């Protein structure tokens with residue numbers, strides 16, 4: 250497992266779909282937000298939360314900083330681990346959407 254037990258259902262989902270999850274790296278928001286793993290897909294967050302029964306400690310946020318960068322991320326506030334996907338505004342036609 251690269252993330253934490255709370256994000257594990259999502260990690261397994263990505264792996265089942267053959268979507269690569271990057272190694273944990275310091276969050277783009279700094280050390281205090283923990284270590285995040287990147288993947289090349291967008292998320293239908295409400296659908297995933299329900300289907301995978303993600304716990305309340307896992308939050309989902311989309312951030313569009315334009316040239317400063319962007320992300321769409323499931324973050325576990327207990328473990329400070331995250332799975333960082335692509336913001337829907339920056340998805341390419343080939344970018345897969347996970348629901």
Ligand SMILES: [Zn+2]
Pocket residue numbers: 253254255256306325326327328329330
């Ligand atoms: Zn956790």
